[in-house]
Amino acid sequence: MKLYQFPWGIYPRRVHIYLREKGIHDIEMVDLNVIAGEHRNPAYLGKNPIGTMPTLETDAGDCIRQSSSILLHLEQRYPSPDMIGANDAERAQTMDQLFLVNEAYHYANLCTGYGSPALAQRREPSDEVARAMRFEYGQALHNLEAVAGEGSYLGGDAPNLADVVFFASQQFMQELYKLALPSGLTRLGGIYQRFSERPSAALAPFPEMLVPLAPLRGF
Numbered sequence: 001m002k003l004y005q006f007p008w009g010i011y012p013r014r015v016h017i018y019l020r021e022k023g024i025h026d027i028e029m030v031d032l033n034v035i036a037g038e039h040r041n042p043a044y045l046g047k048n049p050i051g052t053m054p055t056l057e058t059d060a061g062d063c064i065r066q067s068s069s070i071l072l073h074l075e076q077r078y079p080s081p082d083m084i085g086a087n088d089a090e091r092a093q094t095m096d097q098l099f100l101v102n103e104a105y106h107y108a109n110l111c112t113g114y115g116s117p118a119l120a121q122r123r124e125p126s127d128e129v130a131r132a133m134r135f136e137y138g139q140a141l142h143n144l145e146a147v148a149g150e151g152s153y154l155g156g157d158a159p160n161l162a163d164v165v166f167f168a169s170q171q172f173m174q175e176l177y178k179l180a181l182p183s184g185l186t187r188l189g190g191i192y193q194r195f196s197e198r199p200s201a202a203l204a205p206f207p208e209m210l211v212p213l214a215p216l217r218g219f
Contacts, residue, residue, distance in 0.1 A: 002028045003070075004044065005054040007204040009034065010105070010172040011067040012054045018071050018164045020200035022078050027056075035207055068102060071161050083160050097147060097154050097162035104140035105169040107133045111216070112177045118213035127217065138182040148187040152194055159195065167195040176206055178215040 005012035019027065032038040032053065039051050047063045048055040056064040056073065064070050075084050085091035113119050115130030144154075144166070153159045154166065170192055173179040181189055195201055206214075 001026075001059055002030050002057040003054050004030045004032060004047065004057070006032055006034045006039075008206050009053060010109075010169055011052070013168040013172055013204070014067045014165050015054050015056075015070055015074075016204075017168050017200045018074065018083070018161070021083065021159060021164065021198075022074070022081065024074070024078055035209070068098060068161075068165065071164070075161065081158070083155065083158075083164070085155075085160070093147075094155065094160045094162055097144065097160070098165060100140055100144040100147070101162050101166045101169065104137050104144060105165075105173070107137035107140060108169070108173050108179060111137055112173070112179065112214075115216045116177055116214050117217065118210050125217075130216065134179070137179075141182060141185055141188060145185050145187050148191065153191055159198075163191065163195060167192060167201065171196070171201070171203060175203060176210065176214045 003012075003015060005015070007013075007016065019025075032044060034053065038044065039053055044055075045051055047057060048065045050065065052065065054067060054070060056070045058064070058073075064073050072084075083094075085094050111130050111133035113123060114126045114133065117125075148154055149156060151157050154162045159167075166188070170181060174181070181192065
C-alpha cells in the first residue's frame with residue numbers, strides 16, 4: 001500500500017498518528033509538496049480527482065481519499081490493538097464521537113479559512129464568518145465533551161479512532177493557527193494533554209513561510 005501525503009497537514013497527521021499507535025510500518029509514504037502544487041499534477045489527480053491528501057492506494061490499486069475512511073479501512077486490516085470497539089455498542093459510540101470530531105474541525109477549517117492571513121489568497125477574508133465558524137467549532141466540541149465518558153480517553157482506558165482524529169486536528173489548529181480549545185472543556189482538555197505525552201504525538205515541522213502568517217487575526 002502507498003499513502004500519498006504531506007507530513008505536516010491536518011489530515012495526513014491523523015493517519016500518521018494512527019500508524020504509530022498501531023505499530024504499522026509496511027505502508028510506503030509518497031510525499032507530495034503541497035506548497036509547490038504537486039497535488040495538482042495529472043498523475044496524482046488520476047488517483048484523487050479532488051486533489052486532497054492523504055490518499056491511500058491499496059495493493060489492489062483502489063484509492064481511498066478521506067482520512068476517516070482510510071482509518072476505518074486500516075482498522076479492518078490491522079485489528080490489533082483494537083481502536084474502534086470490541087462490540088456493536090462500543091463501535092457505535094466510537095462512530096458517534098468521530099462524527100462530532102469531524103464536525104468540530106470542519107468548522108475550525110472554515111474559521112481558519114476566513115480568518116487566517118495565510119489563506120487570504122484562497123478566499124475573501126471575513127472576520128464575521130470566521131467568528132461564526134469559531135462559535136460553531138466550540139459548540140461541536142461542547143457536544144463532544146458531553147459524550148466523552150469518564151475514562152482517560154474518548155475510548156476509555158486507551159485511545160480510539162476518535163481520540164486520534166481529535167488530537168491530530170486540535171494539535172494542528174493550536175500549533176499553526178493558534179486556535180486553542182474553548183474554555184470549560186475539562187474532559188477534552190485532559191484527553192488532549194494525556195495524548196500529547198504519547199510517543200505518537202510528535203509534530204512534524206510546519207513550512208517556515210506559513211508560521212508567521214497563519215495565526216488567526218484578532219477577531
